[in-house]
Amino acid sequence: MSTVIRRGTIVTASDIVRADVLIEDGIVTSIAANLPAAGHDVVDATGCYLFPGGIDPHTHLDMPFGGTVTADDFRTGTIAAAFGGTTTVIDFALHAKGQSLHDAVRIWHGKAEGKAxxxxSFHVMIGDLREDVMREIPDVVEREGxxxxxxxxxxxxxxxxxxxxxxxxxxxxxxxxxxxxxHAENGDVIDVLVREALAKGQIEPRYHxxxxxxxxxxxxxxxxxxxxEIAKAPLYVVHVTCAQAADAISDARKRGLPIYGETCPQYLVCDIGDYDRPGFEGAKYVMSPPLREKWHQDVLWGKLANLELQAFGSDQCSFNFKGQKELGLHNFSLIPNGAPTIEDRMAILYHFGVNEGRIGLNKFVALTSTNVAKLFGLFPRKGTIAVGSDADIVIWDPEVERTITAETHHMNVDYxxxxxxxxxxxxxxxxxxGHLIVDGDSFLGEPGMGSFLRAGRFTPVNL
Amino acid sequence: MSTVIRRGTIVTASDIVRADVLIEDGIVTSIAANLPAAGHDVVDATGCYLFPGGIDPHTHLDMPFGGTVTADDFRTGTIAAAFGGTTTVIDFALHAKGQSLHDAVRIWHGKAEGKAxxxxSFHVMIGDLREDVMREIPDVVEREGxxxxxxxxxxxxxxxxxxxxxxxxxxxxxxxxxxxxxHAENGDVIDVLVREALAKGQIEPRYHxxxxxxxxxxxxxxxxxxxxEIAKAPLYVVHVTCAQAADAISDARKRGLPIYGETCPQYLVCDIGDYDRPGFEGAKYVMSPPLREKWHQDVLWGKLANLELQAFGSDQCSFNFKGQKELGLHNFSLIPNGAPTIEDRMAILYHFGVNEGRIGLNKFVALTSTNVAKLFGLFPRKGTIAVGSDADIVIWDPEVERTITAETHHMNVDYxxxxxxxxxxxxxxxxxxGHLIVDGDSFLGEPGMGSFLRAGRFTPVNL
Amino acid sequence: MSTVIRRGTIVTASDIVRADVLIEDGIVTSIAANLPAAGHDVVDATGCYLFPGGIDPHTHLDMPFGGTVTADDFRTGTIAAAFGGTTTVIDFALHAKGQSLHDAVRIWHGKAEGKAxxxxSFHVMIGDLREDVMREIPDVVEREGxxxxxxxxxxxxxxxxxxxxxxxxxxxxxxxxxxxxxHAENGDVIDVLVREALAKGQIEPRYHxxxxxxxxxxxxxxxxxxxxEIAKAPLYVVHVTCAQAADAISDARKRGLPIYGETCPQYLVCDIGDYDRPGFEGAKYVMSPPLREKWHQDVLWGKLANLELQAFGSDQCSFNFKGQKELGLHNFSLIPNGAPTIEDRMAILYHFGVNEGRIGLNKFVALTSTNVAKLFGLFPRKGTIAVGSDADIVIWDPEVERTITAETHHMNVDYxxxxxxxxxxxxxxxxxxGHLIVDGDSFLGEPGMGSFLRAGRFTPVNL
Amino acid sequence: MSTVIRRGTIVTASDIVRADVLIEDGIVTSIAANLPAAGHDVVDATGCYLFPGGIDPHTHLDMPFGGTVTADDFRTGTIAAAFGGTTTVIDFALHAKGQSLHDAVRIWHGKAEGKAxxxxSFHVMIGDLREDVMREIPDVVEREGxxxxxxxxxxxxxxxxxxxxxxxxxxxxxxxxxxxxxHAENGDVIDVLVREALAKGQIEPRYHxxxxxxxxxxxxxxxxxxxxEIAKAPLYVVHVTCAQAADAISDARKRGLPIYGETCPQYLVCDIGDYDRPGFEGAKYVMSPPLREKWHQDVLWGKLANLELQAFGSDQCSFNFKGQKELGLHNFSLIPNGAPTIEDRMAILYHFGVNEGRIGLNKFVALTSTNVAKLFGLFPRKGTIAVGSDADIVIWDPEVERTITAETHHMNVDYxxxxxxxxxxxxxxxxxxGHLIVDGDSFLGEPGMGSFLRAGRFTPVNL
Ligand SMILES: [Zn+2]
Ligand SMILES: [Zn+2]
Ligand SMILES: [Zn+2]
Ligand SMILES: [Zn+2]
Ligand SMILES: [Zn+2]
Ligand SMILES: [Zn+2]
Ligand SMILES: [Zn+2]
Ligand SMILES: [Zn+2]
Known part of the structure; x- marks a missing residue:
């Protein structure tokens, strides 16, 4: 099987190239000015960008949370991801009390296999850092990838x-x-504030x-x-939402420390005012950390423009408004935390970032794919369009307009x-x-065709 | 004429790719897993990196200074550059009192043509910002490139x-x-301090x-x-030498401003102690800004590692120790400012940066080539190895060791x-x-084969 | 002549003391729990604070400016000051082109004598820093005080x-x-912006x-x-109006540098919105630096509360709305800069600071009097209520309310x-x-009774 | 009983006054230019400063620690304090597991009564913050003082x-x-590092x-x-030792927050090199936080000079070298933490601060007495020389030189x-x-004459 994509504009984290791409056996084997069509499937990408498939560094699929489970599992979540241009997700394997890390990884393989x-790839979200769990880490890196x-x-x-x-x-x-x-929030402080709010009868979503x-x-x-800094270790801060946190990261980078930050689409285009939507609608925006006052958005955009934040994740964590978010109807602290964002992650960054002149195309690719691949040991197999890399390619039409709506989205959630x-x-x-899995509004792939990716080790110098 | 470079490892600002490169008519036309050799010159690059030709954003060739002229002109300077892996220089066209900007550019074309x-490409170093000169700027951008x-x-x-x-x-x-x-130093303060030092008989190089x-x-x-910031303009700070300046740039980037900084090899590996070398040797290190206390080096390395500084120039400005630097034998302020660094710029950054684990290969390329091309309107023709770009390629052997010495260097200067x-x-x-201009220790190019590059306009979002 | 002030509460920069005060020959000679009344004039201060007479570090009386002269001279200005609780003013002697510093001081003595x-005391506002003027400085300090x-x-x-x-x-x-x-504003930038605004027909006060x-x-x-910092000198920044400037001072103090800042009442209670008052009313607020957006007020209050700003001046510089401010009716840049603030300086700080809980009584005294005396070489003769100090004492009634209005103020200006x-x-x-110069709404002093105060030298360690 | 102190120079946090002081019934009742001697004890203070008695905000007397107890109790500790010029100590009442706060205060009263x-006055050092303990706080403030x-x-x-x-x-x-x-150190990090060091056999004092x-x-x-900041509360950071901590305080004060810091004499004149003293001598300097690299001293002095740190305590916590410090001879973590500093606190600050030109006399008084009184609710009874205040007065002879040595000090400790x-x-x-308790080298007071001082409430605005 081989495919030639012709006349597109390839965008990587550093380059913008008018060239054809040859895909053989799922791998990019040639990038050239003019590739012969003969013997290959031919795809015309005139007027389009070719982006490396998006890598979402932050998803929660099929995750139990507070007595319920996320609305999207690996099947629906990854199909939605694909529609949005994301071809790799790094999901958080939840390590529960009493489990070994290997247990967690094994369970998560069970959730993903046959569905994705x-x-x-997986991060492990450590839930119980016992002494023996700590000692497992080297082995998990070595053997579990x-x-x-x-x-x-x-x-x-x-x-x-x-x-x-x-x-x-x-x-x-x-x-x-x-x-x-x-996940950087001071839980002790929050715990006190939440209890106090509830004690005062402050139960609505805005109190979240x-x-x-x-x-x-x-x-x-x-x-x-x-x-x-004391540990001489690198650090990655997930879902940075505000000036206070992003500035702390900049201060560290100013001093040459290997500290990295991620933000998410919801923090760029939604704000604390959304909690005041009529009725219980605010619950749709209950996530942690929460949405902030609007001025923080400008701060975050400036950080993205200067790569003072390096990665862009969805923090996909979907719960239905009906039946799930409603668990917190009388107590905001019982609202399942999270929102369905896996599908529109790239569109939001592209539209409000690239189209509105805040970031350029190379940064769009760096944030949505390349930097993520480098940070999490998937590079260069993933994260770029280059000879030898997996042919995860999005043909992105910059001219198509659409309105985001739950009516047409592919996530398994009601808002x-x-x-x-x-x-x-x-x-x-x-x-x-190399497989065409999305063609316009049709999904041509199939659950289970996703492969697990072993992550390599991280060294700051490679970023 | 066509060439295939085989079995090398291509490094760009974002990628590291094992692939062959096809060059046709001076342009890269194909990057592919296996290119047929037939009909092409074949170069084997086994064990080597392929870097985009270095772009030196900061050179002073054939420049008059204080009654003398730099030891290297466009002929010797660019040959030395080539030996070091640099295939483009952006030289500062000196705009003198009374001249128009067009004059300056024309004069500099005269210096470069037939020699480079x-x-x-050129920056203009504005020497006389009269009202009419200010009004020339749009035209210089538009017509002079x-x-x-x-x-x-x-x-x-x-x-x-x-x-x-x-x-x-x-x-x-x-x-x-x-x-x-x-060039960011407070000249008023310096002027007072210099006059005072001289009045006190403090004439040695260290007082510089x-x-x-x-x-x-x-x-x-x-x-x-x-x-x-007030002007809503981007800014590029040349030759950043110290924490105070580099931190100011970081503080600006933290706030999302499009501010960029360049440092140079001498500030990474030489320090204020060099002014105390025996005899008049310290004069070899007289440049502005001067070398700093050693601890600033660590600060600068940290900034490069995090791309808080974005470009790496030589500030090549060579004067012979004998006859030129000696003009200041009895008065440090008469020592011609500058040092010969064009040839070893990349080697210094590679060895002390990449080999010693301070920066990675992608950053090496970003700093020495890609970012420079983007900042100064030469991208994507220059600054990368990509289909459609000029075939300016350095086959870099990471295993060859050498000792830097004036005895073997190619610059026309005695130290x-x-x-x-x-x-x-x-x-x-x-x-x-596509022309092989350096082959080991042989120069195969010829003066005059260098072309002038028109610079495109700058917008921050493209960096 | 001797006076006992009984039953007041003496406030200094550090203390709050219920005690009687004995004044003999204009000097405080005793502070004691109970002073015998016999042989002295007795003043009852029950329910009142005794503050050291205010010292206004920043006034412009009888000052020529742009073809006109301030509405208040030393007679009207100092009478108004007295009504506000200020018993010493430090006026800026204007040093004009061609003059010596001694000339400036002599001229200013002429303005003050017989009127104040x-x-x-005087600062010299250097207008022409020629070489010979620079050399005069030691002599001015030594001989002119x-x-x-x-x-x-x-x-x-x-x-x-x-x-x-x-x-x-x-x-x-x-x-x-x-x-x-x-006076810290970048005049070059402002000059460009002003010319551009005028060229665009932006002539109203708000463009100031x-x-x-x-x-x-x-x-x-x-x-x-x-x-x-480079000069190893202390520095005093007059009329700090904004976060950007006040933060720069805090950053310096954080590093242990002897840097001091002053702010003024208008920057605490007026804001940029005042320029949009109907008609030409905005001109009343044209001063330099200008009023800022309202959020800066909170920053300044926080700085005062922590003594990150150390002094509080009026920047009194009065021009009548009619006839003077109107010079700029068609061109904001011709509006004489300044406002009448000498009389209400202390009332504004007291009411919005002390009454509203932002600063305490000791800080009120430090800011309005003690620190000023120390910074400008008048301490301990002035700036405190202490044995041996001049009996400049304000009996401040904290319970009297009034409305500030030009109808009743004592400044010679129409708004x-x-x-x-x-x-x-x-x-x-x-x-x-020791002389009672203000008694309620009556002025009992007389022009000319003010004495010139020689300023001592400044060393940071004494502050 | 009444005393007149004549011809001294009274220093307060703001003033320096040549005057006589009358003391009646232990209270200052008059400060006057010339007080009649008749009927009073007369003390001549010619050539001396009168400082308000020092207030040490940070002592640990008779405190159990790690199986031993501090070498100084309230008797020896307060006599030593008095010799150094300190007339009030605020000791930390240790609240142990299971106790109520009232228990802690009661026990501490038992230690102090009859001995001091x-x-x-007391701080409570909370050792067990149970829910019921939290609820005790208002009552402790109200009733225990x-x-x-x-x-x-x-x-x-x-x-x-x-x-x-x-x-x-x-x-x-x-x-x-x-x-x-x-007490601001991250105990979790330290705990890990200590265990690791010990596991590696790093047992000497320097590893502390x-x-x-x-x-x-x-x-x-x-x-x-x-x-x-989130709690909208003031905060006092004890024993600040380093730039990292002191800068954090400055950053907070820059933003107008009511944050205060204390440093101690040992951090100004001792440094990390003291841990390398021969034999086990380094143990004498084992305290927490530990001594730092020498450059931090300059930072702390700069902070004191600008009152970016507001208080100066001893952190007196004495253990004999023989028998007590030796408990950690084979394990630095078992060395009792602390040093005997109560006696020389003021002398160190005076000599290295005032004499060496780093701080002035007013700041010396503010740091050692006035600010402490204000921060801890003892002002104006304590912390100043003013009418109505306690006659706690040190007649300080600025000309006497001495060598600090355990041979002559009054603390009950062997170094x-x-x-x-x-x-x-x-x-x-x-x-x-009003009682003369120290006269040269004689102690004239007696254990038990010290009184407990009820502390008033704290509001930032009063500082
Ligand atoms: Zn999270
Ligand atoms: Zn998450
Ligand atoms: Zn320069
Ligand atoms: Zn240069
Ligand atoms: Zn001014
Ligand atoms: Zn002024
Ligand atoms: Zn402690
Ligand atoms: Zn302690």
Missing amino acids: AVDY VSSFKVFMAYKGTFQVDDETLFRTLRMAADVGALVQV ALTRPPEAEGEATARAIRLA NPFEGMRVKGKPRKVFLR | AVDY VSSFKVFMAYKGTFQVDDETLFRTLRMAADVGALVQV ALTRPPEAEGEATARAIRLA NPFEGMRVKGKPRKVFLR | AVDY VSSFKVFMAYKGTFQVDDETLFRTLRMAADVGALVQV ALTRPPEAEGEATARAIRLA NPFEGMRVKGKPRKVFLR | AVDY VSSFKVFMAYKGTFQVDDETLFRTLRMAADVGALVQV ALTRPPEAEGEATARAIRLA NPFEGMRVKGKPRKVFLR
Whole structure:
């Protein structure tokens, strides 16, 4: 099987190239000015960009949470991802109390195998950092091909770890070439504020935001950075939402430290005002950290423009408004946290970023794909369009306009947080390892065709 | 004429690719897993990296200075550049009092034509920012293909401009898509300190450094940034040497401003102690800004590692120790400023950066070539190895060790500031638009084969 | 002549003391729990604070400006000052082109003598920093008793000095124990913006603010600080209006540098919106630097609360709305700069600061009197209520409310920028060296009774 | 009983006054130019300063620690304090597991009563922040007269509290007018580092410093500040030792937050090199946080000069070298933490600060007495020389030189960390509430004459 994509404009994190691409056996084998069509399937990409397939560094598929489970599993979630131009997801394997890390990875393989329609890799979200779990880490990196470990500085009483655990994880990670990710909010502070709010009868969704102030995110981010500095370890901060946190990352980078930050589409185009939507609609936006005051959006855009934040994830974590979000109808703290964003991640960044002149095409690719691949050990197999790399290619039509809506999206959930937004720029075709899996509005792939990707070790110098 | 380079490892600012490269008519036309040799010259690059030809954003060739002229002209300077792996230089056309900008460009064309052995472009170093000169700028961008303009905040009484001029230049530049460069030192302060030192009989080279404190560089950098902020203009700070200045740039980038900084090899591996070399040897290191205390080197490396500084220039400005540097034997302020660095720029960054684990290969390419091409309107013709780009390619042998010495260097000057340093990594072959111009220790090109490159306009979003 | 003030509460920069005060021959000679009344005039201060007479570090009385002269001279200005609780003013002696510093001081003595109703001292506002003028400085400090020198970084073409002059003045000042004051705005930038605005027909008062952005103040402040740092000199920044400038001062103090800042009442309670008052009313608020967006007020209050700003001046510079401000009716740049603030300086700080809980009584005294005396060489004769100090005492009734209005104020000018503001707290009686000069609404002093105060030298350690 | 002190120079936090002082019934009743001697004891203070009696905000007397107890109790400790010019100590009442706060206060009263030779007040050092303990706080403030509460961010497993506890304490304190003090080091990080060091056989005193890096202090300081910011509470950081922590405080003050910092004499004149003293001598300097690299000293002096740090405590916590410090002969972590510094606190600050030109006399008084009184609710009874205040007065002879040595000091401990330092400036006489308790080298007071001082509530505006 071989395919030639002709007359498109290839965009990588550094280049913009008018050239044809030859795909053989799922691999890009040639990029050339004019490739002969003979003997190959021929795809015309005139007027389109060729982006490396998006890599979403932050998804939660088929994840249990507070007595329910996310609305999207690996099947629906990855199909939606594919429609949005994402051909790899890095999902968080949840490590529960009492489990070994290997258990967690094994369980997550069970969720993904036979279902995933795009390639996937795992972070482990450490839920119980016992001594024996700590000692498993080198083996997980070596044998499981999982080299990133998320720890929580929030969710007191469940996932939250203390600083000793975070610090020891950082040192262990530095030793074995793994990258620690932190959910950086001060869970202790939040816990107090939430209890107080509820005690005062403040039960509506808006109190979710008011009990998780940006200072609590800034504090935790700065703390994690200091701990990484002492541990001589790199650090990746997931879902940065506010000036306080993003500035802490910039301050660290100014000092030459290997600290990285990710933000997500919802923090760029939604804001704290969304919690005040009529009725219980605000619950659709309940996620952690919460949406912030609007001025933070400008700060985040400036950080993306200067690559002071390096990665762009969805934090996909979908719950239906009906039946799931409603669990918190009388208590915001019971609203399942998260939103369905996997499908529109790239469109949001493209439209509000590239189209509106805030970031360029190379940065769009760096943020949505290349940097993610480098940070999480998938590069150069993934994250670029280059000879020898997997032929994960999005033919992106920059002229197509559409309105985002739950009525047409492919996620298995009853609302879309970007409902009604008009965006320009949409995948025309999406290839996964040379297979055409999305063609316009048709899904041509199939559940189970996604492969697990072993992640390589991380060293800052390679980023 | 066509050439295939086989079995090398292509490095771009984002990718590292094992592939063959086909060059036709001076252009890269194909990058592929296996290219047939038939009908082409074949070059084997086994064990080597293929870097895009270096672009030196900061050279002073054939430049008059204080009654003398630089030791290297476009012939010797560009041949030396080629030996070091640099295939494009952006030289500063000196705009003298009374001249128009067009005059300056014309004169510089005269110096380069028929002599340059690599391609070249020009910045204009504005020496006399009269009202009519300001009005020339749009035309220079449009017709001359020069879109970067350097103004001096130092050299009082000669090049130094006042803030009005700097500010107006920034606004003009923002309007027409040009990029302002600043030599950022507070010339007023320096002028006072120099006069005082001389009055006290402090005439030795070390007083060059002591009369140009890093705070004076930090001040001017911060000032230029604020002016750019008010003018809503991008800004490029040349030869950043110290924490004070580099931190000011980081602070601006943290706020999302399009501010860029360049550093140079001498600031990474030489330091203020070099001024105390026996006899008059310190004069070899007299340049502006001066070398700093050693701890600044670590700061600069950290900035390069995080791309808080984006470009790497030589600030090549060579004067012979005998006869030229000696003009200041009894007065450090008469020592011609500058050093011969064009040839070893890439070797220094490669050895002390890549080999010693401070930066990775992609950053090496970004700093020495890609970012420079993007900042100065030469991309994508220059700055990358990609289909459609000029076949400026360095086959870099990472295993060859050598000792830097004036005895073997190709610059037309009697000393080398890096004398005696042992470095590993050296160009095996250098191609300029497909022509093999350097082959080991032989120069196969010829003066005059370098072409002038028209620079495109600058917009921050493209970087 | 002797007076006992009984049953008041004495407030100094550090203490709050219930005690009686004995004044003999204009000097405080005893502070005691119970002083016998016999043989003394007795004043009852029950329910009142005794503040040291205010010292206004920043007034412009009888000052020519742009073809006109300030509405208040030393007679009316100091009487108004006295009504507000201020018993010493430090006026800026204007040093004009061609004059010696001694000339300036002599002329200013001529303006003050026989007119001043409160004590006074001078800063010299250097207008022409020629070589011979620079050399006069030590003598002016020694013989004239003037030890503070203001230089302008704005007002291009008239007062503005270049960095060389500022730097040399800082060094000279450091040598002789003088304190340099800067008006910190980047005059070059402002000059360009003003000309552009006028060229576009933007002539209304609001363009005064828009052509003097806070970044231009932040820049100049940071620059002056860096120059002082290199010069190893202290520095006093007059009329700080914005976060950008005040933060630069905090950054310097964080590093242990002897940098001081002053703000003024108008920047705490007026804002950029005042320029949009109907008709030409905005002209009343035309001063330099201009009023800022409202959020800067909170920043300034926080700085005062933490003594990150150390002094509080009026920047009194009054021009009548009719006939004077109107000079700029068709061109904001011709509006005489300044406002009448000498009378209400203390009331504004007291009401909005002390009454509204932003600062305490000790800080009120430090800002309005003690720190000023220490900074400008008048301490301990002035600036405190202590044995041996001049009996400049304000009996302040914290319970009296009044509305500020030009109808009742004592300044010789036809408007008040604080018109209509309701404030609580007012001098009941004011003593100057033991003389009761204000008693309620009656002025009992007389023009000419104010004495010139020789300023001592400044050393940071004494502050 | 009445006393007149004649011809001294009274120094307060703001004033320097040549005057006589009358003391009646232990209170200052008059400060006057010339007080009649008749009927009073007369003390001549010619050539001397009169300082308000020092207030040491940070002592640990009779405190159990790691199986031993401090060498000085309230008798020996307060007599030594008096010899050094300190007339009030604020000791930390240790609240042990299972106790109520009232228990802790009661036990501490038991230790102090009948023994203390100077006045005293208490902080409570909370050891077990149970729910019921939290609820005790208002009552402790109201009824016990204790309004400052120290919590530990270090000493994992014993005193260390989690962030929830710190945060809730801050909020409670803000509500009731109390001030929270933090020992700011990240105990989790330290715990890991200590265990690792010991596991590697690194048992010498120097590892005490190496396992408690300044970044761990900077982190905890910044965290406590953020928590205070969210809680809208003031915060006092005890024993600040390094740039990282002091800068965090400055950053907070720059933003107008009510954050305060204390440093101690040992951090100004001792450094990390002291741990390398021969034999086990380094153990004398084992305290937490540890001594730092020498460059931090300059940073701290700059902060004191600008009152970016506001208080100066001893952190007196004495253990004999023989028998006590030796407990850690084979394991640095078993060395009792602390040093004997109560006696020389003021002399060190005076000599190295005032005599060496780093701070002025007013700041000396502010740091050693006035600010402490204001921060901890003892003002104006204590902390100043003013009518109505307690006659706690030190007659300080600035000309007396002495060498600090354990041979002559009055602390009950066998070494002095400042051994051999030569200092100029010493109390000639010390009065406690009008009683002469120290006269040259004689102690004239007696154990038990010290009174407990109820602390008032804290509001930032009063500082
Ligand atoms: Zn999270
Ligand atoms: Zn998540
Ligand atoms: Zn230069
Ligand atoms: Zn140069
Ligand atoms: Zn001014
Ligand atoms: Zn003024
Ligand atoms: Zn402690
Ligand atoms: Zn302690």
